[in-house]
Amino acid sequence: MRVAVLVKQVPATENVKIDETTGTMIREGVEAELNPLDLHAVEEAVRLKERFEGTEVVVISMGPLGAKKAVKAAIAMGCDRGVLLSDRKFAGSDTLATARTLAAGLVHEGGFDLALSGERATDGETGQVGPAVGRILDMSALTFVSEVESIGADTIVVRRAVEGGHERVEAPLPAMLSVVKEINVPRLCTLGGKIRAKKAEIPVVGADELEIPQEHLGLAGSPTKVVRVSYPQITRKGKKLSAADDLDFALDAIRELLADRGAV
Amino acid sequence: MNEYRGVWTLAEVREGRVHPVSYELLAWGRDLADALEVPLSAALLGSDIADQANDLIAAGADQVYVVDSPELASFLPDSYTKTLAALVERHKPEIFIASATSTGRTIMPLLYVDAETGLTADCTELTIEKAERLLLQTRPAIGGNVMADIRTPLGRPQMCTVRPRSKRPLPMDRSRTGKVFRENVDKRDLSSAMKLLEFLPEKNVGAPLQDAEVIVSGGKGMKNAKNFALLEELARLLGGSVGASRTAVDLNWAPYSSQVGLSGKSVTPKLYIACGISGAVQHLAGMSASDTVIAINTDPEAPIFRVADLAIVGDVLEVVPALIGRLKS
Numbered sequence: 001m002r003v004a005v006l007v008k009q010v011p012a013t014e015n016v017k018i019d020e021t022t023g024t025m026i027r028e029g030v031e032a033e034l035n036p037l038d039l040h041a042v043e044e045a046v047r048l049k050e051r052f053e054g055t056e057v058v059v060i061s062m063g064p065l066g067a068k069k070a071v072k073a074a075i076a077m078g079c080d081r082g083v084l085l086s087d088r089k090f091a092g093s094d095t096l097a098t099a100r101t102l103a104a105g106l107v108h109e110g111g112f113d114l115a116l117s118g119e120r121a122t123d124g125e126t127g128q129v130g131p132a133v134g135r136i137l138d139m140s141a142l143t144f145v146s147e148v149e150s151i152g153a154d155t156i157v158v159r160r161a162v163e164g165g166h167e168r169v170e171a172p173l174p175a176m177l178s179v180v181k182e183i184n185v186p187r188l189c190t191l192g193g194k195i196r197a198k199k200a201e202i203p204v205v206g207a208d209e210l211e212i213p214q215e216h217l218g219l220a221g222s223p224t225k226v227v228r229v230s231y232p233q234i235t236r237k238g239k240k241l242s243a244a245d246d247l248d249f250a251l252d253a254i255r256e257l258l259a260d261r262g263a264v
Numbered sequence: 265m266n267e268y269r270g271v272w273t274l275a276e277v278r279e280g281r282v283h284p285v286s287y288e289l290l291a292w293g294r295d296l297a298d299a300l301e302v303p304l305s306a307a308l309l310g311s312d313i314a315d316q317a318n319d320l321i322a323a324g325a326d327q328v329y330v331v332d333s334p335e336l337a338s339f340l341p342d343s344y345t346k347t348l349a350a351l352v353e354r355h356k357p358e359i360f361i362a363s364a365t366s367t368g369r370t371i372m373p374l375l376y377v378d379a380e381t382g383l384t385a386d387c388t389e390l391t392i393e394k395a396e397r398l399l400l401q402t403r404p405a406i407g408g409n410v411m412a413d414i415r416t417p418l419g420r421p422q423m424c425t426v427r428p429r430s431k432r433p434l435p436m437d438r439s440r441t442g443k444v445f446r447e448n449v450d451k452r453d454l455s456s457a458m459k460l461l462e463f464l465p466e467k468n469v470g471a472p473l474q475d476a477e478v479i480v481s482g483g484k485g486m487k488n489a490k491n492f493a494l495l496e497e498l499a500r501l502l503g504g505s506v507g508a509s510r511t512a513v514d515l516n517w518a519p520y521s522s523q524v525g526l527s528g529k530s531v532t533p534k535l536y537i538a539c540g541i542s543g544a545v546q547h548l549a550g551m552s553a554s555d556t557v558i559a560i561n562t563d564p565e566a567p568i569f570r571v572a573d574l575a576i577v578g579d580v581l582e583v584v585p586a587l588i589g590r591l592k593s
Binding site: 011036094095096099122123124125129130131132134135136140141142144146159160161162164165168169170171172180181182222223224225226227228229231236238239240241243244247250253254255257258261262264 | 278340341342345365366367369370372373374376377378380381382383384385386400404405406408409410411412413414415416417418419457458459460461462463464465466471472474475477478501502503504519520521523526527528534535555556557558560564569570571572573574575576577578579582583586587590591
């Protein structure tokens with residue numbers, strides 16, 4: 001079985017900066033990490049490799065050259081090899097342009113029975129790229145996957161975490177799964193894994209090597225345009241009371257507010 | 265592009281009934297359709313659901329496009345995408361919106377690929393720029409630290425998902441009239457290669473977190489899993505649901521489905537009660553849009569207090585039982 005994991009390098013969430021004129025994220029000089037939710041996709045892929053003999057796991061990312069670090073982090077966890085799609089022409093891609101580029105990347109790497117991604121990235125938070133890649137490549141798009149129950153010759157059974165419970169869904173292969181955190185606990189890298197990742201060559205694939213029309217790439221291939229960004233201040237000037245000083249008074253205040261909001 | 269006219273919303277059906285998020289969505293759609301002076305339509309897909317079209321009209325729709333087929337009895341991404349893509353192709357709406365529920369966030373990223381247009385996720389504000397008939401879509405990103413305004417100048421329809429509970433539904437007006445169209449869709453588009461084998465409901469207290477009007481959430485200050493029973497009791501008294509911080513979930517005090525925050529759920533209840541949660545940025549990202557926030561924490565400097573309407577400095581294990589006692593008396 002051939003398994004692809006799609007990963008994204010994101011700014012560590014605490015220190016994000018935006019270029020207010022272009023509306024794009026300033027990635028230079030900001031500490032970056034592998035998208036935390038992608039760790040679960042990588043872990044699941046590595047577990048599939050352990051479960052099904054002869055499985056190859058390829059990690060694929062799109063981003064600036066620095067995103068090799070995210071690809072290596074996935075290799076350190078046990079992926080066989082990795083590829084980075086990187087080209088100036090990819091700059092400014094929205095989710096559709098990104099999905100089309102990644103889909104072309106999957107084709108470039110020979111096609112896959114299964115592809116996995118995290119449910120969403122912690123920077124853009126759209127959750128659109130995974131399922132869109134699935135749709136573009138005519139794979140079964142399964143979102144919010146919380147468990148891979150079984151994989152047969154040409155079908156897969158998964159659980160999906162939805163409002164109020166879980167669905168068990170059977171779908172034909174090939175399939176594109178975006179997974180939720182609940183699916184597993186990502187492993188810590190072993191020393192051997194880190195050494196393997198350090199030594200690993202990460203080939204860079206550019207626009208010319210992909211079968212994708214130029215007009216689908218980057219800013220020009222992006223139907224959505226960010227026109228403005230702003231920084232909301234999420235602060236409220238609430239009343240602060242000490243329960244230690246006067247528990248009854250604090251309880252009265254809570255009950256009063258609950259009553260005011262119609263909760264009691 | 266000028267042939268695209270009208271505003272469409274996706275009516276969401278769960279267990280055979282139109283889900284209330286669909287009515288919120290119509291309230292959004294009503295504003296957009298009025299600004300553009302076009303009809304507001306709802307797409308209603310399912311099995312034996314045609315009789316509910318009138319509810320959508322009462323809630324603000326001018327037109328309802330119904331695809332009623334046994335093959336659409338359960339939501340399966342492939343058949344729903346193909347069916348909606350056929351309707352979009354046929355009727356060419358200029359705007360198509362859905363709720364940012366698990367269904368909306370699944371179907372829309374598939375549909376926009378077919379329609380070859382743009383899609384904006386989880387919007388909290390929508391405005392019409394009348395001169396160019398453009399939809400200005402506002403959404404939080406990066407854990408709510410940034411608000412982005414996004415346009416879709418070229419693709420049609422302009423598509424987005426809208427965060428649930430970000431608008432009140434219009435009052436049901438049974439005197440409203442509208443048109444109901446029964447749509448025929450090709451058998452191939454109605455058929456799915458997937459199968460819903462089973463639905464396993466959760467045994468949580470109250471409504472699913474995203475639907476809850478009141479959420480009582482616990483963090484590290486709850487000390488252990490057993491103490492979460494206190495939160496369940498409080499939630500029951502307030503008709504709410506139980507949430508949790510990432511720490512509490514990582515410690516197995518609460519299931520992942522109750523996790524609020526960047527790697528869990530974004531919630532917007534009327535009332536959010538944070539019990540023993542310090543309020544990491546990632547947690548605030550998932551709940552700071554709640555109408556009213558009450559926070560209880562021992563640390564007077566806890567970041568959660570910055571987003572609280574009422575901050576109680578104290579031990580939750582003392583305050584919550586006393587509050588339960590007070591509410592019962």
